[in-house]
Amino acid sequence: MKRNTKAGAETMLDGHTMIISLSGDIDHHSAKRIRGEIDNSLFTNRPKRAVMDMSGVEFMDSAGLGLILGRIACAEKIGCRLTLLSPSPQVMRILDLAGAGRLIEIKQH
Amino acid sequence: MESTEKRRSGRPPEDLKNEIRIELPSLSINEGIARLIVSSFISQLDPTFEELCDIKCAVSEAVTNCIVHGYRDARGIVYITVKILNERTVRIEVRDKGCGIENVKEAMQPLFTTDSEGERSGMGFTVMQSFTDRLAVVSRPGKGTRVTMIKTLSGPRERQ
Numbered sequence: 001m002k003r004n005t006k007a008g009a010e011t012m013l014d015g016h017t018m019i020i021s022l023s024g025d026i027d028h029h030s031a032k033r034i035r036g037e038i039d040n041s042l043f044t045n046r047p048k049r050a051v052m053d054m055s056g057v058e059f060m061d062s063a064g065l066g067l068i069l070g071r072i073a074c075a076e077k078i079g080c081r082l083t084l085l086s087p088s089p090q091v092m093r094i095l096d097l098a099g100a101g102r103l104i105e106i107k108q109h
Numbered sequence: 110m111e112s113t114e115k116r117r118s119g120r121p122p123e124d125l126k127n128e129i130r131i132e133l134p135s136l137s138i139n140e141g142i143a144r145l146i147v148s149s150f151i152s153q154l155d156p157t158f159e160e161l162c163d164i165k166c167a168v169s170e171a172v173t174n175c176i177v178h179g180y181r182d183a184r185g186i187v188y189i190t191v192k193i194l195n196e197r198t199v200r201i202e203v204r205d206k207g208c209g210i211e212n213v214k215e216a217m218q219p220l221f222t223t224d225s226e227g228e229r230s231g232m233g234f235t236v237m238q239s240f241t242d243r244l245a246v247v248s249r250p251g252k253g254t255r256v257t258m259i260k261t262l263s264g265p266r267e268r269q
């Protein structure tokens with residue numbers, strides 16, 4: 001039986017761009033902590049651009065959608081352009097349900 | 110009608126093949142545990158990866174709603190029943206004895222949420238609806254909410 005992988009967000013700065021790497025299972029249980037980790041880094045560093053790398057996300061439900069929509073709003077507040085990178089087909093289906101493609105640039109590798 | 114059906118196929122229309130009942134306290138850690146238990150149980154049907162993802166996600170939405178909305182900050186039990194019917198149909202029922210929903214039709218609208226601080230997207234019911242074949246929600250204010258989801262899996266895949 002496959003275990004739930006601990007979810008997390010790792011952030012690093014690459015010049016003016018912040019790379020936010022999400023991993024594991026993003027649900028209501030993990031979203032609050034991940035949100036804190038991202039916002040902490042985002043508001044401290046105030047980057048011009050941020051890339052949210054979704055390639056490590058193994059599961060995501062509407063709580064993850066809320067997390068992403070919330071970060072779009074946060075990034076806007078500090079004048080940062082946020083992009084989503086490499087969501088899996090499963091994650092992409094959830095993003096599509098909310099029409100997230102109209103709100104944020106989504107890039108595949 | 111039902112008896113003709115029975116005679117023709119030689120078995121009742123809803124043929125229960127297997128069943129699991131789970132009761133979990135309304136702790137957020139149990140959202141992932143519920144997903145794991147249900148997906149392990151469903152694995153006996155050899156679902157496609159996508160079907161398994163869909164079911165995990167739908168279960169996650171229903172269980173999270175019981176915890177977040179049904180019981181709010183109070184502690185309660187989330188009741189989950191999964192039945193396998195007619196070979197490849199999965200029927201999942203997720204129930205709470207929480208606050209209930211005043212207006213179910215409104216609650217099921219995409220983007221509708223009563224939450225203001227938790228960054229909810231209001232897409233939980235939309236996900237459940239899109240990822241299963243049928244979604245039914247019955248709720249009584251002050252009594253609780255029952256969500257039933259039905260999904261028929263594609264034909265058994267060829268095995269080695």
Ligand SMILES: Nc1ncnc2c1ncn2[C@@H]1O[C@H](COP(=O)(O)OP(=O)(O)OP(=O)(O)O)[C@@H](O)[C@H]1O
Pocket residue numbers: 062063066170174175178179180205207208209210216217221222223224228229230231232233234235254
């Ligand atoms: N089990 C429940 N008990 C009480 N109210 C519920 C229950 N499930 C859903 N609701 C109500 O229905 C609304 C919509 O639910 P839905 O899952 O679609 O969105 P959400 O939970 O608010 O946000 P999201 O699921 O996107 O995080 C909720 O905001 C809540 O008011």
Ligand SMILES: [Mg+2]
Pocket residue numbers: 062170173174232233234
């Ligand atoms: Mg919900």
